Amino acid sequence: MNEIKCPHCGQAFTVDESGYAALLQQVRDTEFAREVAANRQLVEQAATANRESAVAQAREALSEELAKARAEAERSRAQVELERQKAAAELAEALGQARTGLQERIAQAERERDELRHRLDAQRSEAELREKALVADQGLRSAEERRKLETERDRLLLELDRAQAGAEELKLRHANELASQAKMKDEAIAVREREIENMRRMRAELSTKMVGESLERFCEDEFNKLRATGFQTASFGKDNDVVDGSKGDYVYREFDQAGAEVVSIMFEMKNEMDATATKKRNEDHFKKLDQDRRNKKCEYAVLVSLLERDSDYYNTGIVDVSFASGYPKMYVIRPQFFIPLITLIRNEALRSLGVRRELEAVRRQNIDVSNFEDQLGEMKERFGKNVDVARRKFQAAIDDIDATIRKLEKIKAELTSSDRNLDLANRKLEDITVKKLTRKNPTMKAKFDEAWALRAESVDGSDDEHLAEAVLLDDE
Structure with missing residues (x-):
């Protein structure tokens, strides 16, 4: 038997080994439930923190990869646009250079022609001046000198004609090139127009x-x-x-x-x-x-x-x-x-495939965490049910102990009251005498007196009361 003192009222009562063990188990269950609740809260906080950290890291990595992808796409698009613009600029520059070169060649030919013409005009003027000077100073020259001058003049005139012919030929060649380019352009335009017309006709025929x-x-x-x-x-x-x-x-x-x-x-x-x-x-x-x-x-x-x-x-x-x-x-x-x-x-x-795989791994980890949380919730639910059952049984045992204690106290009170009644009955029984019984009862007193008188001789006086009781019992 173990004695337990109530912390509230201070009353001490004893319980048997099973009741004491049940009380100890209740205390242990309460402490265990408190520790389980604290550990569960720590596990939930750690799981939440890990999940939020993993999700944040995954989001950050995905954002970085997306930003890199967008930047790469923008750079690719800018590169393509730059190359297209560069090609268009190079084409325009080539056409401009070709056109400029052709114009420069024409201008140079014209300059050479004009220069040659100016030179011939200058030589002609110089020859005429020289001829006039010779004529004025020396008179008529000999026929041979005149022939030389005429030959020189004819040679210069021939060179001038050749230069003019070359300029005309160059101009004609340039005109032919322009005409050829214009013809090629017209033919390309005509081909393009025929293609467009064929396409229009084909589309008009199609549904x-x-x-x-x-x-x-x-x-x-x-x-x-x-x-x-x-x-x-x-x-x-x-x-x-x-x-x-x-x-x-x-x-x-x-x-x-x-x-x-x-x-x-x-x-x-x-x-x-x-x-x-x-x-x-x-x-x-x-x-x-x-x-x-x-x-x-x-x-x-x-x-x-x-x-x-x-x-x-x-x-x-x-x-x-x-x-x-x-x-x-x-x-x-x-x-x-x-x-x-x-x-x-x-x-x-x-x-971004690697990032997706990492996200899939994080998703599986989240699923594992969710499954762990579900299992933890199920375990807590089952544990809570067991705790509730244990608490109800423990409370029922406490109620039974309280009822037993109240019943024992009632039995104790009844036994105490019975003992007091027995003491009172014993004292009352001890107080009963023949005198008290025959008091106010003449009939019984007469019988006792008669009995005493009959046996007075054989029984001592000290035993009169007992003798009277014996006679009374015999009479009955």
């Missing part, structure tokens, strides 16, 4: 569906040219699955060696005939294209368009319309940029 299919066929051919060498793990085909009453034209998907998707693009090809009365704009197709991208779970959306052919905005190259239209990862291109855009998006996806 709207055939015009659209011609653009689709062009994209298919461009992709199939490089499929075996550059897109061995990629698929590019028509979108035949209708979702919510809509489908795109083509879907491009590429996978890594493990079979995981690297990048996916939803393509929409739009073309129209020149004679179409109602001209559509590119932005009229953005909403449907974005919806098709979402339905097929593609990452990018690309509109290959020949609409708005006079728009400088769409003719510059690859146009990112995600910010202007509000639809994410959407581009508008002309058909000649079909393969370059796929290459840019694919290279960017391959560069």
Whole structure:
């Protein structure tokens, strides 16, 4: 038996070994529950901190990679634009240099002609002056000298004629070159006009569906040219699955060696005939294209368009319309940029593949943390149920102990009261005498007196009361 003192009232009571062990187990369970709650809170805080740290690091890494990708794309776009401008400038400079060189040659020929003419005029004037001087000073020269002067004059005149003929020939050659260039230009313009006319005639003969299919066929051919060498793990085909009453034209998907998707693009090809009365704009197709991208779970959306052919905005190259239209990862291109855009998006996806794998690992870690939290929650729930059952049983045992204590106290009180009643009854019994019993009872007193008188001789006087009692009992 163990004695326990109540900390509130100070009353001490004893309990058996099982009750004492139950009380100790209750104290241990309470301390254990407190420690489990504290450890659980620490584990939850650590898990939350680790998860938030991992998510923050992943977001930061993804933001850095996206910023690098955007910067690389901007640099590539700027490089392409710079090269195009440089090529145009070089072409214009070459044409200008050719034109300037030709003009300089003509000007030089004209200067040489004028110089030669001036020289001949000067020589002629000098000869005439010399001739006049000779005539004035010496008179007539001999026929031989005159012939020499005439021969020199004729030679100079012949050189002048030759120079004039060369200048005329050079001018004629230049005129012929200009005429040839003009003829070639006219022929090129005529060929271009015939091509445009043939294209217009062909488009006038084609239906709207055939015009659209011609653009689709062009994209298919461009992709199939490089499929075996550059897109061995990629698929590019028509979108035949209708979702919510809509489908795109083509879907491009590429996978890594493990079979995981690297990048996916939803393509929409739009073309129209020149004679179409109602001209559509590119932005009229953005909403449907974005919806098709979402339905097929593609990452990018690309509109290959020949609409708005006079728009400088769409003719510059690859146009990112995600910010202007509000639809994410959407581009508008002309058909000649079909393969370059796929290459840019694919290279960017391959560069960010490591980041995606790290994010997938973080996601799996978050799933593990979530599973751990779920298991911890289940364990806490089961532990809580066991604690509740133990608490209820312990409380029931305490109630039973209290009831037993109250019952024992009641029995103790009843036994104490019974003992006091027995003492009172014993004292009352000891106080009973024949005199008290025969008091106020003449009949009994007469019988006792008679009994005493009959046995007075054989019994001592000291035993009179006992004798009377014996006689009374015999009478009864």
